[in-house]
Amino acid sequence: SAVISQKPSRDICQRGTSLTIQCQVDSQVTMMFWYRQQPGQSLTLIATANQGSEATYESGFVIDKFPISRPNLTFSTLTVSNMSPEDSSIYLCSANPGPNYGYTFGSGTRLTVV
Amino acid sequence: LAKTTQPISMDSYEGQEVNITCSHNNIATNDYITWYQQFPSQGPRFIIQGYKTKVTNEVASLFIPADRKSSTLSLPRVSLSDTAVYYCLVGAPSGGYNKLIFGAGTRLAVHP
Numbered sequence: 001s002a003v004i005s006q007k008p009s010r011d012i013c014q015r016g017t018s019l020t021i022q023c024q025v026d027s028q029v030t031m032m033f034w035y036r037q038q039p040g041q042s043l044t045l046i047a048t049a050n051q052g053s054e055a056t057y058e059s060g061f062v063i064d065k066f067p068i069s070r071p072n073l074t075f076s077t078l079t080v081s082n083m084s085p086e087d088s089s090i091y092l093c094s095a096n097p098g099p100n101y102g103y104t105f106g107s108g109t110r111l112t113v114v
Numbered sequence: 115l116a117k118t119t120q121p122i123s124m125d126s127y128e129g130q131e132v133n134i135t136c137s138h139n140n141i142a143t144n145d146y147i148t149w150y151q152q153f154p155s156q157g158p159r160f161i162i163q164g165y166k167t168k169v170t171n172e173v174a175s176l177f178i179p180a181d182r183k184s185s186t187l188s189l190p191r192v193s194l195s196d197t198a199v200y201y202c203l204v205g206a207p208s209g210g211y212n213k214l215i216f217g218a219g220t221r222l223a224v225h226p
Contacts, residue, residue, distance in 0.1 A: 001160070031211055042201070043158070043216040092157045094214070102148070102160025103214055110155075 002027050002097045006106030013083055013113050020079045021109045023093035028073035033094040034066070037108070043092065049076045083113045116140045116204040123221040132189040134220050136202030139183050147178060147185045150201045152219070158201060162187070189222075197224045 003026045013019050023032065031050055035043040047057045047068055055068040069077045080087050090110050096103040119137040126132045138147065146165050150158040162169055164176040164185070175188040189196055201219040205212055 004157075031213075033213055035216075042199075042218050045213055045215060048213055094157070102150075102163065103158075105157025105159070108155070108157055 001102060002029070002095060002104045004093060004095060004104050004106040006093055006109060008109055009107065010110040011112070013111065015084050015113055017083055018079055018081045019083065019111060020077050021091055021093070022077050023075070023095075023106050025074045025095050025097065025104075027097040029095040029097045030073070031095065032070065032076040033103075034068065034076075034078045035092045035094065037090040037092060039090075046078070046091075080111065083111075085113045087111065088113045116142060116145055118202045118204055118217045120200075120202050120217065120220045122218060123223070125223050125225065126192055127225050128193055129191050132192050132196070132222060132224075134187045134189075134200055134202075134222070135184055136187070137184045138202070138204045141182050141204050142206070144206045145204050146207055147176065147182075148203045148205070149174070149176065149187050150203065150216075152199045152201065154198075158216075161200075192222075192224045194224050194226065196222065198222060 005024045034046040037043045045058050046061045047055045049055045049068045049070040051070045051073050067079045090108045092108045093106045094103050116138045146163050148163040149161045151161050152158040162174050162176045164178050166178050169176045177186040199219040199221050201216050
């Protein structure tokens with residue numbers, strides 16, 4: 001299966017600043033997905049990133065707050081902009097290089113905004 | 115995407131078999147059932163996928179009745195390390211194109 005390297009693994013940030021999270025896949029994938037997971041909760045999809053086009057955001061998430069880059073088929077970044085304490089969460093990326101069925105996830109970025 | 119319903123939590127003891135059932139009454143003809151496992155501080159990990167009857171791998175078995183409106187993940191002889199959240203997802207295989215929508219999952223606690 002694919003391996004996704006995600007960094008940073010954790011960070012503590014001041015409110016009003018931005019943090020960029022990176023995910024590197026060890027094989028080419030068409031789609032990459034970004035999730036948010038509050039402590040003790042399930043995963044919530046933020047957006048789908050397709051190389052060569054603008055990301056598609058789920059309801060409740062906007063590009064100005066969570067800009068995404070997808071410069072090539074193995075890499076993506078998610079930026080959490082103008083952070084507030086409510087943005088404190090775990091952020092994960094995911095992809096499925098196929099041809100099997102399982103999606104692979106990064107190990108997550110634990111973000112704390114103070 | 116078919117909605118899934120599974121128990122919020124389950125408790126078991128080491129060495130027991132654990133069966134987690136997921137209901138998916140609105141499953142479509144081309145949908146598969148997939149289970150993921152998530153340990154604390156890690157991303158979800160694919161466990162098993164099936165379409166009908168029974169699928170077994172080195173980690174678990176998946177039982178799917180003929181009507182496919184439910185499925186059961188079976189973990190044989192659990193150990194403390196099986197303590198995790200287990201998610202049931204239903205959708206068509208897409209080769210990585212389709213987004214995954216996670217439900218609440220089942221929080222399994224294995225006790226000594």
